[in-house]
Amino acid sequence: QQFSxxxxxxxxxxxxPKEVERFxxxxxxxxxxxxxxLGPLKNIVKSILLVPNGALKRNLSSEQVKADFIAxxxxxxxxxxxxxxxxxxxPTLTRLAVGQTLMINQLIDMEWKFGVTxxxxxxxxxxxxxxxxxxxxxxxxxxxxxxxxLTLPQFYSFLHEMERVKTSLESFS
Amino acid sequence: xxxxxxxxxxxxxxxRGLTRAEDILSLFPENFHQxxxxxxxxxxxxxxxxxxxxxxxxxxxxxxxxxxxxRVDIKTSSDSIIRMAVPTCLLQLKIQEDAALCGNNPVVSxxxxxxxxxxxxxxLEGLGRIRDQLSAVANK
Numbered sequence: 682q683q684f685s686x687x688x689x690x691x692x693x694x695x696x697x698p699k700e701v702e703r704f705x706x707x708x709x710x711x712x713x714x715x716x717x718x719l720g721p722l723k724n725i726v727k728s729i730l731l732v733p734n735g736a737l738k739r740n741l742s743s744e745q746v747k748a749d750f751i752a753x754x755x756x757x758x759x760x761x762x763x764x765x766x767x768x769x770x771x772p773t774l775t776r777l778a779v780g781q782t783l784m785i786n787q788l789i790d791m792e793w794k795f796g797v798t799x800x801x802x803x804x805x806x807x808x809x810x811x812x813x814x815x816x817x818x819x820x821x822x823x824x825x826x827x828x829x830x831l832t833l834p835q836f837y838s839f840l841h842e843m844e845r846v847k848t849s850l851e852s853f854s
Numbered sequence: 855x856x857x858x859x860x861x862x863x864x865x866x867x868x869x870r871g872l873t874r875a876e877d878i879l880s881l882f883p884e885n886f887h888q889x890x891x892x893x894x895x896x897x898x899x900x901x902x903x904x905x906x907x908x909x910x911x912x913x914x915x916x917x918x919x920x921x922x923x924x925r926v927d928i929k930t931s932s933d934s935i936i937r938m939a940v941p942t943c944l945l946q947l948k949i950q951e952d953a954a955l956c957g958n959n960p961v962v963s964x965x966x967x968x969x970x971x972x973x974x975x976x977x978l979e980g981l982g983r984i985r986d987q988l989s990a991v992a993n994k
Contacts, residue, residue, distance in 0.1 A: 738936050779940055782932040788945075788967045791977055793984055803909040805869050812984065813916055818967055827965060829949055830916040833988070839922060840981045846943050847978060849926045850971050853941035 683715055684759050691726065692766055695733060696773050733767065737778050743768040789824065790817040812836050867898055868905045875899060914952060920962060921948035943969045 690711060694704035708726065712719045732753070736746050747764035751757060795812040809832075816827045831839065863881065872878055878895045922945070929940040944966060951961045969977065 738934065740935070740937055775935070778934040779938060781934045782929060782938075782940070784942070784970070785944075785968045786966055788969050788973050788977070791980055793980065795984065795988070798913070801909070801913050803865075803869060803913070804906065805871060809910065810988075811915070816967065818965075827949075828916045829919050829947065831919050835919055836981075836984070836988075839919075840978075840985060842922060842924060843974065843978055843981060846924050846926065846945075846969075847974055850941045850943060850974060853926065853928055853939070854971065 685762060687711060687726075688763055688766055691729065691733075692770050695730075696770060696777070698777070733774070736767070737771075737774055740775075743771070784819075787819045788816060789819050791815070792817075863894075864898060864901075864905065867902065868909060871906070873899075873902065917949045917951050919947060920950045922946065941971065943971075943974055945969060 690704070690707045693707070694700065697703075708722060709719050711717075712722045732746065732749055735741075736749070741749070743764040746767045747760045750760035750763055755763075792815040793812060795810060798809050798811060812831045812833070814829050814831065816829070818825050818827060866881070867878055870877075875895050878898055879891060882891045882894075924946070925944045927942050927944060929938060929942055931937060945968075946964055946966045948962055948964050951963070
């Protein structure tokens with residue numbers, strides 16, 4: 682019973698690693714409810730967390746996670762329970778880990794507008810269509826906006842190239 | 855003075871978008887030499903579309919896309935996962951700063967952007983919508 686509550690708290694933290702304060706609050710609630718002191722609990726939790734983190738790095742299956750826990754001295758029942766939770770949560774955890782992988786100048790967002798150039802200082806009547814893209818790019822920890830203008834033929838060839846990229850990415854998934 | 859006058863004449867023709875010989879001929883004063891007038895008109899007409907295109911190309915604008923390249927990589931390992939096979943796209947856009955500001959030495963910068971599959975799908979959705987909007991405008 683206790684163990685399953687603790688496991689739940691642990692997995693909630695693993696799937697949402699930014700919620701550190703919530704995790705610590707839940708840990709101290711758990712400690713008070715079960716009359717354990719927080720210090721030793723934190724140490725135990727730290728060691729327990731090593732197992733899923735290592736498992737994630739090495740893409741271990743739930744049987745392997747269970748075997749690891751048993752080797753570390755956990756009872757069969759508890760290890761099975763943890764391994765089950767691991768199987769359920771591993772797609773989310775893997776996706777998170779992949780998401781943390783380095784990305785260079787990641788494209789975050791794209792906005793566009795298009796319109797017609799009506800006239801200019803050189804040409805009284807123009808009537809040419811332009812497309813303006815605003816790309817939001819993450820450089821390091823900052824966001825940068827890049828503005829680009831495309832003519833229509835450029836737009837169509839850009840669209841065509843991006844569709845080729847999609848086909849290529851899909852063939853590798 | 856002659857060059858300046860010629861320059862003004864050609865600029866005026868390009869600005870107004872005059873394409874017919876009569877319109878250009880009517881710009882000359884009454885007692886202008888007939889053959890010279892015809893010759894100038896002929897030369898202007900020959901060059902007019904080239905001049906218009908150039909004027910359009912050197913209009914002020916936001917930075918323009920001049921070229922684009924892409925590459926698909928497969929990420930096999932990182933510090934957070936030792937083995938994986940995640941495809942990702944690297945897109946390089948060559949962007950030229952405002953032509954009017956650069957004069958004869960356009961500054962072209964290369965921007966490399968990484969897109970995950972999800973980002974690419976979202977982007978394609980957006981581009982598809984642009985294409986639909988463009989066809990709707992064209993069909994009006």
